[in-house]
Structure formats: C-alpha cells, structure tokens
Amino acid sequence: MKLFVFDHxxxxxxxxxxxxxxxxxxxxxxxxxxxxxxxxxxxxxxLVPILQKEDGSYMAESLDIAAYIDALxxxxxxxxxxxxxxxxxxxxxxxPFSSRLLYPRWMKVELPEFQCEEAxxxxxxxxxxxxxxxFDDAFSKTEAYLAELNDSFALLSWLLLPSERNNVLSYDDVxxxxxxxxxxxxxxxxxxxxxxxxxxxxxxxxxxxxxxxIAV
Numbered sequence: 001m002k003l004f005v006f007d008h009x010x011x012x013x014x015x016x017x018x019x020x021x022x023x024x025x026x027x028x029x030x031x032x033x034x035x036x037x038x039x040x041x042x043x044x045x046x047l048v049p050i051l052q053k054e055d056g057s058y059m060a061e062s063l064d065i066a067a068y069i070d071a072l073x074x075x076x077x078x079x080x081x082x083x084x085x086x087x088x089x090x091x092x093x094x095x096p097f098s099s100r101l102l103y104p105r106w107m108k109v110e111l112p113e114f115q116c117e118e119a120x121x122x123x124x125x126x127x128x129x130x131x132x133x134x135f136d137d138a139f140s141k142t143e144a145y146l147a148e149l150n151d152s153f154a155l156l157s158w159l160l161l162p163s164e165r166n167n168v169l170s171y172d173d174v175x176x177x178x179x180x181x182x183x184x185x186x187x188x189x190x191x192x193x194x195x196x197x198x199x200x201x202x203x204x205x206x207x208x209x210x211x212x213x214i215a216v
Contacts, residue, residue, distance in 0.1 A: 003019060003049055004030075004031050004042070004049060004052070006033060008182060011048065012048055012062070013178035014062040014065075014066050014175070015062050016208060017173075018070050018206070019069050021205055030112035033113045033119040033122055049062055079170035079171070081173075083176075084172075086155070087176050090152060090155040100131055102186070103130075104139040106185075107124060146189060149189070161201055162202060162205060181199060187216055
C-alpha cells in the first residue's frame with residue numbers, strides 16, 4: 001500500500017501517525033504541492049492524504065484513512081475521543097497566529113513536497129491569499145504572533161500524557177498532535193513542559209519526525 005502525503009500537512013499526519021503507531025507496511029509517497037492533477041486523478045478532488053489500498057483502489061479523508069489503517073490487522077487500538085470541543089476551541093484561537101508563523105517557515109526549510117520552484121510558488125500564492133498577508137511581512141511579525149500563540153496553550157490544560165493512560169492513543173491525539181507537531185518548526189516557541197512532553201511521547205509512539213533540529 002501507498003500513502004500519498006505532504007510532510008507539513010496536519011491531515012496527512014493524522015494518517016501517518018496511525019501508520020507509524022501500527023507499524024503498518026505502507027510506503028509514504030510525497031507529492032509535489034502544486035501538482036493538483038496527481039490528486040484529482042486518484043480521488044477526483046484536490047485532497048491529501050490519499051491511501052492506495054492493496055487492491056489498487058484509492059481512498060481519501062484523513063480520519064477514514066486513519067480508521068482503515070488502524071483496523072488492517074483486525075485489532076484496532078485507537079480509543080474514542082472525548083475532547084472535540086476542547087480541541088476546536090484551542091484550534092480556533094491559535095489558528096490566526098499559527099498559520100502566519102508556519103506558512104512562511106515551510107518555504108525556509110527543506111520539505112519533500114517543495115522540491116521545485118513551481119511547488120513553492122503555488123503554495124506561496126495560495127497561502128498568502130488565505131492569510132491576506134505576504135510571507136515576509138508575516139515572518140517579520142514573529143514575535144507578536146508567538147506571544148499570542150504561547151498564551152493559547154493555557155487552553156490545553158486538560159491534556160493527558162500518553163504515559164498517564166498506558167500509552168493508549170485516541171482520536172483526540174489524532175486530531176490534536178499534528179498541529180502541535182508542526183509548531184516545532186517555529187524557533188523560540190514556548191511550549192509548557194506538559195505539552196512538550198506530550199509532543200515527544202506521541203512522536204515516539206507514532207514514529208513521526210519533529211522539526212526541532214531545523215526550526216526557524
């Protein structure tokens with residue numbers, strides 16, 4: 001099987017972390033960010049992640065893929081989530097600042113989905129329009145955005161570490177971890193100790209690489 005992804009995409013990480021958790025025999029294939037046709041040809045829409053199953057058919061939607069991978073061996077282990085509202089509350093508060101911190105930085109680090117100028121240009125054009133701000137301006141305001149983002153972590157006080165629940169992950173983790181993981185690319189971010197430990201524990205369980213070593 002193959003999983004078509006972008007490394008920076010939170011939805012892709014949802015599927016990738018379950019594949020890592022289950023040690024599933026799935027090949028990761030990194031598409032170029034601008035290559036919309038490669039996605040449409042497979043699932044009829046500009047979506048990632050995309051799973052190519054053993055029979056050659058394709059499926060999309062990150063949570064559907066996560067559930068499919070979890071059940072492949074007949075022994076699904078992800079627990080039901082119970083913090084959808086808490087995750088949404090934090091995400092809605094953090095998103096205006098996290099997007100303005102992350103989008104410029106994806107252009108400053110080496111990622112497999114941005115291996116040509118067309119991919120970088122396509123991403124820059126679309127995401128700058130989304131945040132209504134050019135990347136240089138957003139990057140220049142890092143200090144202000146970081147202050148707001150760091151304040152938002154108080155909304156995650158409910159978070160339990162995997163080590164406090166027998167290392168059993170749930171759909172809460174699938175929905176929350178990808179966003180926190182991506183923030184490790186932001187140099188100077190101040191994760192509370194508990195959130196930092198959460199990121200490290202989930203990364204270890206799911207074999208997801210963090211960005212600390214290349215943070216900008």
